Amino acid sequence: MASRTQSNNKAQSNKTASKTEEYDVVILGSGFAGLCMAIKLKEAGITSFIILEKANEVGGTWRENTYPGCACDVQSHLYSYSFEGNPDWSKSYAGWQEIQDYILHCTDKYKLRSSIRFNSEINEASFDEASAQWNIHTKNGAHYKAKSFVMGSGPLHVPAIPKIKGLDSFKGKVFHSAQWDHSFDLKDKNVVSIGTGGSAIQYVPEIAPKVKQLYVFQRTPAWVLPRNERNYSSLEKQLFRRIPLLRKLHRGRLYLTNEMRVLPIYRPALAKSLSKFAKWHIKSSLNDASLVEKMTPDYTIGCKRVLISNKYYPAFNRDNVELVTDAVVEVKENSIVTQDGKERAIDAIILGTGFVTDPRNYMQDFTITGLNGRTLMKQWEKGAESYLGINVTGFPNFFQLVGPNTALGHNSVIFMIECQVHYIIESLKLLKKKNARYMNLHQDALESFNQEITEGLKDTVWSSGCNSWYQQDDGKNFTIWPGTTIKYRARTRRVIAEHYHWEGADKQSDMPCADAAPQTQ
Known part of the structure; x- marks a missing residue:
């Protein structure tokens, strides 16, 4: 079945567009992040979108990593979408095949396959201010236009190959x-x-x-800690299936335990x-x-x-x-x-040398150009920074999933992805409500947020003196969210309108409103 699906995906991707395709949203990547974005767009009534995937199947890191013993280090019932519970996880920490099967299930259940272009690696994306659209080009010669561009590729997909003599x-x-x-x-x-x-x-x-x-x-x-691993019994799975509340309570307990x-x-x-x-x-x-x-x-x-x-x-x-x-x-x-x-x-x-995690390195061959010809790599010359790990000043209607400083060292990144997707959906709704051509983050909002990140990392174990893949060469931690996921959820529930410039917005809609109410900091 998998080989036939991949064959169909390959055939589909080979139909290189002879003309430009236009959508409201273009999503990069069909891993957990990109698929969650697509599912929630459909749920919000936004059906004009496409996912561009560089490979010939969905799954991201769970498609790529198939080594013996490959499994997640977050509990199965937590490393899954909150809105798509799976009562049939075989054990507390699922292996790669079971996770990939779950991703394939979600893709089919939410009918996303027809909205994915496989073997379509993006190599250039530029924002045209005149039309307020993103022009997106793939290596296979296809061209797409979109009002909004969502990057859901994640940081762990380019293998790091050491330089060893011979x-x-x-x-x-x-x-x-x-x-x-x-x-x-x-x-x-x-x-x-x-x-x-x-x-x-x-x-x-x-x-x-x-x-x-x-x-x-x-x-x-x-540092390696013991793994509390066990198989779920048939009775447990049956109870999770028949009484969803029990599964949700189990998931909630795992979440709170991890949060501690x-x-x-x-x-x-x-x-x-x-x-x-x-x-x-x-x-x-x-x-x-x-x-x-x-x-x-x-x-x-x-x-x-x-x-x-x-x-x-x-x-x-x-x-x-x-x-x-x-x-x-x-x-x-x-x-x-x-x-x-x-x-x-x-x-x-x-x-077993991990991945290239600094986006300034793994995105070198991918040019993203915003307002006034500025490129993301130039903007990130001293290090990757974004607001809530989602927005970057000078790049209108450009959103990231699992962007800078939103990875975790204690809980499930799927929780963070769902928070980010919610924020992006709220942004798109506010764009429509204001009748704005585009939204662009104010520089002072970006600087204030990243100062908060810097302060938050002080006096934590991440700043205790070791070198890790969380850091760039000069020691700047561009990876970790220095707080609880509860705090991150609070920060992403509503869009603070004053933190953005809303180009072409109706004056009446630019008046203070509930959407612009301050959030809990």
Whole structure:
């Protein structure tokens, strides 16, 4: 079924537009964010939209990441849309296939497939002030016009490939965890895994029993907490299905429990107490005292992404798994050389090296041009910034989902996406109510919000001195929302009209109204 769908998607995308297609809204990406945007547009009665997807199927990161053991580190009943509950999750933390099946279900249930153009990667988008429209071009030569442009691509979709001397000359197999080659048989192979992040801690325990020898290269150890994982019984699933309130209460409990995790983030002193429990987890899981020392981080827990696994540490108790902490100097045709001079014969290299997360890097080949010829990359020259992670000054009717400083370290990003989608829908309604040609964020609103972000990050674990993918090279944290999701929801319930210029708005509609009422800060 999947292959036939992908074939139909490919055929559909090959029908390159011979003329410009016009819509009220163009959405980039068909992962959780883009699909949520489309569903809520339809719900609001806005049916003139199209989703442009670079691949040949929906799913985003859950389409791309299929490595052994791939699963979400947020509970299944919480890592799903609030309006589309699933009583049939098989376990507390679903694997990639189950999540992808859920995404496919949502796509079909809400009849979105006909509104998606697959194999349509956007490479240019520019705002034309005269027509108050976005001109959007794809690599396959198609051209679209839209009153509003929503970017829902997310930050975790471009694999980070390390620069290692000789990697290109290696005669064995090399692949990134997000591009897993399932046709390559790891059985009885000498395998190197580079990286010990969120992906590696999941696939390392899965491949360890299959390979002849596994060398896990660690640059910096991660804090890994135990995973409260269990299967849902048939009775539980039946009750969730027959009594939706029980499922909603279960989801609510998970949400509140996760929300409490923000406390150690605000108070590094509490984080120290949590680190004691994490250290106990390390010591109780490993048989070798030297490994305990090497795998115990020296930074405050939470400064980097906290990982969860019951299987990762025990994998290193196996005789065929070796932790390597010496840096890689060179890869030769059939071996890898470390800084201590040791050379290890290997058959394959798996790059568990994460993703390019700074939009200034992964969006280099994608030009977004706003008013007066300004480009988003120029605007973000010193770092990515936006208002509520949604709007950027000088880019009218341009909205982001999971934009700068809206990722989380303690709860479900799906909650944040739904908040952002609600805000965008409210913006579109206000545009129509005011009969405005476009809305453009005031610079002082952007600056004030980002000053608030800077202040919010002070004295948190994220500012305790470590380097992480949350930060750009100069240390600026462009990723994390420094607060509760409850606060973010409050900030995104209503649009503060005074924070925007409403070009061409009716004067009467520009008078103060309920939509412009101040929000709880």
